[in-house]
Amino acid sequence: MKKVLILGGDGYLGWPTAMHLAKKNFIVHLVDNFSKRTIENENSITPLNKIETMKTRVGLWNQINNKKKLTFSFGDLLNHRFIYEELKRFKPDHIIHYAEQPSAPYSMAGRSQAVFTQKNNIIGSLNLLFGIKKICPNAHLLKLGTMGVYGTPNIEIEEGFLKIKHKGRSENAQYPMKPHSYYHCSKASDSVNLYFATRTWKLRATDLNQGVVYGIDTPQTVLENKLSTSFHYDHIFGTVINRFMVQAASNMPLLVYGTGNQTRTFLNINDTLQCVELAIKNPAKKGEYKVRNQFTEVFSVKELALLVQKASREIGIKAKIRYINNPRTEMSQHYYKPTNKSFLKIGLKPKKISPKFIINNLEKIYKLRKNIDKKIIIPKIKWNN
Amino acid sequence: MKKVLILGGDGYLGWPTAMHLAKKNFIVHLVDNFSKRTIENENSITPLNKIETMKTRVGLWNQINNKKKLTFSFGDLLNHRFIYEELKRFKPDHIIHYAEQPSAPYSMAGRSQAVFTQKNNIIGSLNLLFGIKKICPNAHLLKLGTMGVYGTPNIEIEEGFLKIKHKGRSENAQYPMKPHSYYHCSKASDSVNLYFATRTWKLRATDLNQGVVYGIDTPQTVLENKLSTSFHYDHIFGTVINRFMVQAASNMPLLVYGTGNQTRTFLNINDTLQCVELAIKNPAKKGEYKVRNQFTEVFSVKELALLVQKASREIGIKAKIRYINNPRTEMSQHYYKPTNKSFLKIGLKPKKISPKFIINNLEKIYKLRKNIDKKIIIPKIKWNN
Numbered sequence: 001m002k003k004v005l006i007l008g009g010d011g012y013l014g015w016p017t018a019m020h021l022a023k024k025n026f027i028v029h030l031v032d033n034f035s036k037r038t039i040e041n042e043n044s045i046t047p048l049n050k051i052e053t054m055k056t057r058v059g060l061w062n063q064i065n066n067k068k069k070l071t072f073s074f075g076d077l078l079n080h081r082f083i084y085e086e087l088k089r090f091k092p093d094h095i096i097h098y099a100e101q102p103s104a105p106y107s108m109a110g111r112s113q114a115v116f117t118q119k120n121n122i123i124g125s126l127n128l129l130f131g132i133k134k135i136c137p138n139a140h141l142l143k144l145g146t147m148g149v150y151g152t153p154n155i156e157i158e159e160g161f162l163k164i165k166h167k168g169r170s171e172n173a174q175y176p177m178k179p180h181s182y183y184h185c186s187k188a189s190d191s192v193n194l195y196f197a198t199r200t201w202k203l204r205a206t207d208l209n210q211g212v213v214y215g216i217d218t219p220q221t222v223l224e225n226k227l228s229t230s231f232h233y234d235h236i237f238g239t240v241i242n243r244f245m246v247q248a249a250s251n252m253p254l255l256v257y258g259t260g261n262q263t264r265t266f267l268n269i270n271d272t273l274q275c276v277e278l279a280i281k282n283p284a285k286k287g288e289y290k291v292r293n294q295f296t297e298v299f300s301v302k303e304l305a306l307l308v309q310k311a312s313r314e315i316g317i318k319a320k321i322r323y324i325n326n327p328r329t330e331m332s333q334h335y336y337k338p339t340n341k342s343f344l345k346i347g348l349k350p351k352k353i354s355p356k357f358i359i360n361n362l363e364k365i366y367k368l369r370k371n372i373d374k375k376i377i378i379p380k381i382k383w384n385n
Numbered sequence: 386m387k388k389v390l391i392l393g394g395d396g397y398l399g400w401p402t403a404m405h406l407a408k409k410n411f412i413v414h415l416v417d418n419f420s421k422r423t424i425e426n427e428n429s430i431t432p433l434n435k436i437e438t439m440k441t442r443v444g445l446w447n448q449i450n451n452k453k454k455l456t457f458s459f460g461d462l463l464n465h466r467f468i469y470e471e472l473k474r475f476k477p478d479h480i481i482h483y484a485e486q487p488s489a490p491y492s493m494a495g496r497s498q499a500v501f502t503q504k505n506n507i508i509g510s511l512n513l514l515f516g517i518k519k520i521c522p523n524a525h526l527l528k529l530g531t532m533g534v535y536g537t538p539n540i541e542i543e544e545g546f547l548k549i550k551h552k553g554r555s556e557n558a559q560y561p562m563k564p565h566s567y568y569h570c571s572k573a574s575d576s577v578n579l580y581f582a583t584r585t586w587k588l589r590a591t592d593l594n595q596g597v598v599y600g601i602d603t604p605q606t607v608l609e610n611k612l613s614t615s616f617h618y619d620h621i622f623g624t625v626i627n628r629f630m631v632q633a634a635s636n637m638p639l640l641v642y643g644t645g646n647q648t649r650t651f652l653n654i655n656d657t658l659q660c661v662e663l664a665i666k667n668p669a670k671k672g673e674y675k676v677r678n679q680f681t682e683v684f685s686v687k688e689l690a691l692l693v694q695k696a697s698r699e700i701g702i703k704a705k706i707r708y709i710n711n712p713r714t715e716m717s718q719h720y721y722k723p724t725n726k727s728f729l730k731i732g733l734k735p736k737k738i739s740p741k742f743i744i745n746n747l748e749k750i751y752k753l754r755k756n757i758d759k760k761i762i763i764p765k766i767k768w769n770n
Binding site: 177182192335383 | 465495496499500503504507508511512515538539540541547549550551552554555556558559560561562563564566567570573574577578580581584585586587714720768769
C-alpha cells in the first residue's frame with residue numbers, strides 16, 4: 001500500500017483528500033500548523049459549520065474505518081527539523097502539499113499578511129524541497145498551485161509550458177506568469193523553485209494549477225456531521241460560488257465585484273479529489289516537473305451569479321444581484337482560454353455545476369443559516385488603497 | 386539636488402556607486418546590514434584588499450569631499466520598521482537596491498543558505514515595496530536583477546518582456562524565466578513581485594538585469610587605498626574574470642568549470658556606475674515596470690580564460706588553463722543571444738575588456754599577492770551533491 005503524506009491536512013481540501021485517499025487504501029498521514037485557524041481568529045471569521053479539532057476528526061474517522069486509519073502530526077514547514085523528521089519516519093511515496101496560505105485577499109491586507117503569505121509559502125516549500133532531496137528523493141511531490149499564476153493573457157493558457165517561436169527560433173519555456181496578488185506571486189515563486197529543483201536534483205514533481213474550488217460535501221464528509229470540512233463564505237477564504245450560495249440562502253444580494261466579466265476556472269471539491277488521485281496514479285518521472293491545469297469549467301463571475309440566482313428561484317428564493325466596486329485590481333474585460341487536456345487525457349470525468357447541485361447546497365446552507373454572519377461576507381480588503 | 390538611497394552600500398557595487406553619485410552631485414545615503422561580511426566570516430574568506438569599516442570609509446570620503454558628503458545607517462530590510470524610518474527621514478527620489486545576497490554558489494551550499502538567500506532577498510524587497518507604497522510612492526526604485534533569471538534559452542533574450550504569438554493571438558508577456566540557482570530563483574521571485582506592485586500600486590520601478598561584473602577600480606576607489614571596494618576572488622563571491630585574473634597573478638592555473646562553453650554577459654564595474662546613472666536619469670514612469678539588460682559584452686568562459694591567458698603572457702606570466710568538473714548544473718553547450726539595446730539607446734558607451742585592462746588589473750593584483758589565499762578559489766559547492 002502506498003503512503004501519502006498530506007501537508008495542510010486540516011484545510012478545506014486537505015481533510016477531504018485525506019479521507020478520500022484512506023478510503024482508496026492509501027496509508028495517509030496528515031500534517032498541519034493550524035495557521036488557517038489562526039487567520040480565522042485574527043479576522044473574527046468562522047466556517048459555516050463548526051469544525052472539530054483534528055484529534056476529534058481523526059479519532060472519529062478511525063472509529064468508523066478501523067482498517068483505514070489516519071494519523072496526524074502538528075507542525076510547521078518553516079521548522080525544517082519537524083518536516084525532516086516526518087519524512088524520515090513516515091517515508092512517503094507521495095506528498096500532497098496543500099500547506100500554503102491560500103487567500104489572495106489576506107495576502108493583500110497589508111505588509112505583515114503579505115510577508116506571512118510569502119514566507120510561509122515560499123520558504124516552507126523550500127524547506128520541503130531540501131527535505132525531499134535529503135531524505136526521500138524518489139517521493140513524488142504534488143504541489144497545489146493555482147490557475148491564477150497565469151493571469152488573464154491574451155493567448156491560450158497551456159499547461160505550465162509554452163512552445164515559443166521568436167525570430168525564427170523556438171524554445172519550450174515555462175509559461176509566462178502574471179499573478180493577481182501577493183498570494184498568487186508566492187505560487188509563481190514556488191513554481192520557479194520547484195522547476196529548478198526537479199531539473200537540478202532530479203526530483204519528481206507535479207504542479208497542480210488549480211482553479212477556484214466550490215462545494216461543501218464529499219462522500220466522506222457527509223458520513224458524520226463531525227467529519228465536515230471547513231466551508232468558508234467570508235471575504236477572506238470564501239470562494240465566489242460558495243459566497244453566492246450563502247448570500248442566496250441568507251436573503252442577501254449576490255455581490256458581484258466590478259463588472260462581473262472577470263472570467264476564471266472552477267471545479268467541484270469532489271473533482272479536486274478525483275484530480276489528486278489521478279495525479280498520484282500518473283506521477284511525474286524522475287527529474288520531471290509536470291504541470292497539470294486542474295479545473296473543469298470556465299465562467300465569468302456574472303455568469304455564476306446568474307446561475308445561482310436562477311437555481312435559487314426554483315426553490316422560491318428571490319436572490320438579487322448587486323454590482324459593487326471591485327476591491328481587486330483585475331481586468332474587467334479580457335480574453336480567457338485555458339486548457340485542461342492533461343487531466344482529461346488521464347481520465348478526469350468532470351462533475352459540472354448544475355441547478356440541482358446548487359439547490360442541494362442551498363438547502364444544506366439554509367439549514368445552517370443561524371451560523372451565518374452576514375458582515376464577514378462584505379469585502380474589506382482593497383488591492384489598491 | 387536629487388536624493389539617492391543606496392541599499393547594500395557596503396558591497397562591491399554599492400560603495401563605488403555611492404561615491405560616483407556623490408561626485409555627480411546627488412545627495413547619497415547608504416544602508417547596509419553587513420550580511421556579506423558575515424558570510425565572509427562564515428566561510429573564512431576575505432576580499433583581496435582589506436576593506437575598512439563603513440564609518441572609516443564614509444569619514445575619509447567626507448574629509449576629501451566636504452561638499453559631497455555621504456551618510457550611512459546600519460540596518461536590515463527584514464526589519465520593516467527600520468526601512469520605513471529611513472524612507473520617512475531621507476525622502477529619496479531614487480532608491481538603488483543592491484541589498485540582496487548576490488552569490489549563486491552560496492545559495493546552493495545547503496538549506497540554511499538557500500533559505501537565508503530567499504528570505505533576505507524576497508522578503509526584504511517585499512518590505513521595501515510596502516514602505517515605498519506607504520511613504521514615498523513617487524520614488525523611483527532601481528532594483529538590481531540579474532541576466533541569470535533568463536537562463537540560456539534557445540531564443541533571443543529581450544529585455545524583461547516578450548511579444549509572444551500563439552495560435553494566431555499575441556501577448557506581451559514577462560519574459561519566461563529559467564534561473565540557474567536558488568539565488569537566481571530569488572531574483573525571479575523579486576521580479577514577479579515588483580512587476581505586480583508597479584501595476585497594482587502604480588509605483589515606478591526599473592529592474593536592472595545585470596551581467597557578471599568584473600574589475601577592481603573606479604575613479605573614486607583609487608583616490609585612497611582606504612576607499613577600495615571589496616574585490617572578491619573566492620569561490621563564493623568571486624566572479625569569473627576576477628577569479629581568472631587572481632589565478633594568473635598568483636601562478637595558479639585558470640580553473641574553467643566544465644567545457645567552458647557556457648556563455649554569459651559581462652560588464653566592467655565602471656559600466657555598472659554608468660548604467661545606474663543612466664537609469665536614474667531615464668526613470669520609469671508612474672506605474673511602469675521597466676526592465677533594462679545591463680551588460681556590455683558576451684563571452685564564453687573559455688574565451689575569457691584565453692583572453693586572460695594571452696594578456697598575462699604579455700607581462701611574462703605563463704598562465705595555464707585547467708578544465709575541471711563543473712560544480713554547477715548548467716548547459717555545457719547552448720545558444721545565447723541577449724540584447725542590451727535599452728541602455729545603448731540612452732547613451733551607454735561600453736568600456737570593453739582589453740589586454741591593457743587585464744594587464745593593469747594583473748599588476749594591481751600582483752602587488753597585493755601576499756593577501757591571496759589560493760585555497761578559497763577552488764570551488765567547493767556543488768549544485769547536485
